[in-house]
Amino acid sequence: xxxxxxxxxxxxxxxxxxxxxxxxxxxxxxxxxxxxxxxxxxxxxxxxxxxxxxxxxxxxxxxxxxxxxxxxxxxxxxxxxxxxxxxxxxxxxxxxxxxxxxxxxxxxxxxxxxxxxxxxxxxxxxxxxxxxxxxxxxxxxxxxxxxxxxxxxxxxxxxxxxxxxxxxxxxxxxxxxxxxxxxxxxxxxxxxxxxxxxxxxxxxxxxxxxxxxxxxxxxxxxxxxxxxxxxxxxxxxxxxxxxxxxxxxxxxxx
Amino acid sequence: xxxxxxxxxxxxxxxxxxxxxxxxxxxxxxxxxxxxxxxxxxxxxxxxxxxxxxxxxxxxxxxxxxxxxxxxxxxxxxxxxxxxxxxxxxxxxxxxxxxxxxxxxxxxxxxxxxxxxxxxxxxxxxxxxxxxxxxxxxxxxxxxxxxxxxxxxxxxxxxxxxxxxxxxxxxxxxxxxxxxxxxxxxxxxxxxxxxxxxxxxxxxxxxxxxxxxxxxxxxxxxxxxxxxxxxxxxxxxxxxxxxxxxxxxxxxxxxxx
Numbered sequence: 001x002x003x004x005x006x007x008x009x010x011x012x013x014x015x016x017x018x019x020x021x022x023x024x025x026x027x028x029x030x031x032x033x034x035x036x037x038x039x040x041x042x043x044x045x046x047x048x049x050x051x052x053x054x055x056x057x058x059x060x061x062x063x064x065x066x067x068x069x070x071x072x073x074x075x076x077x078x079x080x081x082x083x084x085x086x087x088x089x090x091x092x093x094x095x096x097x098x099x100x101x102x103x104x105x106x107x108x109x110x111x112x113x114x115x116x117x118x119x120x121x122x123x124x125x126x127x128x129x130x131x132x133x134x135x136x137x138x139x140x141x142x143x144x145x146x147x148x149x150x151x152x153x154x155x156x157x158x159x160x161x162x163x164x165x166x167x168x169x170x171x172x173x174x175x176x177x178x179x180x181x182x183x184x185x186x187x188x189x190x191x192x193x194x195x196x197x198x199x200x201x202x203x204x205x206x207x208x209x210x211x212x213x214x215x216x217x218x219x220x221x222x223x224x225x226x227x228x229x230x231x232x233x234x235x236x237x238x239x240x241x242x243x244x245x246x247x248x249x250x251x252x253x254x
Numbered sequence: 255x256x257x258x259x260x261x262x263x264x265x266x267x268x269x270x271x272x273x274x275x276x277x278x279x280x281x282x283x284x285x286x287x288x289x290x291x292x293x294x295x296x297x298x299x300x301x302x303x304x305x306x307x308x309x310x311x312x313x314x315x316x317x318x319x320x321x322x323x324x325x326x327x328x329x330x331x332x333x334x335x336x337x338x339x340x341x342x343x344x345x346x347x348x349x350x351x352x353x354x355x356x357x358x359x360x361x362x363x364x365x366x367x368x369x370x371x372x373x374x375x376x377x378x379x380x381x382x383x384x385x386x387x388x389x390x391x392x393x394x395x396x397x398x399x400x401x402x403x404x405x406x407x408x409x410x411x412x413x414x415x416x417x418x419x420x421x422x423x424x425x426x427x428x429x430x431x432x433x434x435x436x437x438x439x440x441x442x443x444x445x446x447x448x449x450x451x452x453x454x455x456x457x458x459x460x461x462x463x464x465x466x467x468x469x470x471x472x473x474x475x476x477x478x479x480x481x482x483x484x485x486x487x488x489x490x491x492x493x494x495x496x497x498x499x500x501x502x503x504x505x506x507x508x509x510x511x
Contacts, residue, residue, distance in 0.1 A: 050411075053415060054415075055411050055414065055415065072414075073414050073415045073416075073417065075417060077415070078415065078416070079411075079412070079415045081408050081411070081412060082408075083406070083408050085406070085408040085409055085411070085412035087409070087426075087427075087430070087431075088431075089430050089431075089433070089504070098416060099416035099417065101426075102413070102416050102417045102418050102422055102426075103417055146416075150416065
């Protein structure tokens with residue numbers, strides 16, 4: 001396989017409340033691939049994502065991005081948030097360009113780049129709308145565009161589709177694959193949906209319930225090139241992977 | 255600038271408000287004409303002498319002095335109140351040290367302190383400015399703190415992810431996100447500020463509208479007295495409505511933060 005974009009080494013996290021969220025987690029995220037963190041609620045998958053993002057410091061262990069130790073957020077990583085985290089007082093255009101605004105890119109240049117990405121995620125015509133005028137799915141497209149605009153090589157997505165309905169979610173998953181195709185992004189994707197994980201991922205990291213630790217790494221190996229979403233969902237590799245993961249996860253349910 | 259205007263509810267219909275006001279004006283006129291209470295002249299006479307009061311040089315002088323004290327006191331209260339409120343929300347220590355005092359002073363009858371102020375800063379304009387400040391600053395601090403406290407963690411995380419420095423965080427996230435609460439505090443602040451001017455000047459009795467009130471009531475000039483009351487009330491209402499107007503413009507996002 002390709003080289004590692006992100007390495008997580010011996011990471012453990014104990015909160016001040018003495019809750020142990022993660023214990024001795026070691027995972028490698030290959031460059032240019034989409035890896036899902038999958039596990040039951042409360043397995044610390046979001047905590048792990050935020051540690052990689054540099055938003056939370058691990059109690060022990062370290063995260064290395066491109067060989068360098070993570071001390072905080074950095075321009076090579078961009079995050080898509082579960083609750084979208086859009087500025088409610090700013091237009092879609094300003095929200096999408098926000099990362100560039102913070103980097104001091106002049107207004108015209110950043111808005112031009114933002115417009116391109118707004119069109120890419122399918123929101124052309126909504127540049128001047130405000131978040132409260134958009135549906136949940138559209139808001140998350142804004143969040144996705146904002147993460148893509150800054151041209152980070154690593155995209156971290158924290159249950160990005162959990163707040164949208166099932167139809168929107170499927171469409172969004174399909175569009176996400178199209179958007180990411182041939183762009184060489186390394187994606188770390190948190191979800192609790194087995195189908196979503198298998199549909200999207202090159203690699204799936206299964207986490208145990210709290211304290212979260214890596215139970216197993218699955219690589220579905222589904223042939224995606226030139227195939228429709230429905231064909232992928234009927235693929236034997238897809239169905240086998242869903243079944244295999246369910247066999248593991250159901251041990252933790254109930 | 256903030257998006258489309260929110261829908262108006264019937265309580266804000268200008269026609270109904272005008273009708274309600276008209277009814278009260280008629281009641282006032284009737285009470286005045288009946289002569290039930292000697293200190294209440296009919297509204298029509300109040301309005302007539304009101305015109306004379308407002309155009310007099312004495313009123314212009316008093317209004318100028320009062321407005322200046324109000325503006326200075328409010329500017330001070332905003333300049334101090336908003337930063338202190340933000341600081342209290344962002345620093346656990348500062349919050350702990352100041353919260354109890356802010357809560358005491360926001361509910362305390364601050365007018366009781368005005369005589370003390372006169373003793374300390376002298377009988378003059380400064381006392382009035384400080385009174386306005388004390389009347390309005392605490393509610394501004396309190397509401398700003400509440401506003402900044404409720405800013406969602408993910409907005410702060412988002413900003414930090416995309417490379418926001420400390421200055422960006424305050425200017426581009428915390429301040430605008432807390433704006434609905436800050437404006438609510440400001441609206442209560444200006445209302446209290448108007449009270450501060452009048453009470454301060456009444457207690458000092460040789461300045462601005464306070465002096466005019468004294469003159470009119472001591473000389474039994476009730477028509478002028480009531481005219482001045484109406485003017486002051488209208489001013490207080492106008493400034494609070496001006497802030498309320500700004501508040502309504504940010505209302506739509508207060509719900510979606």
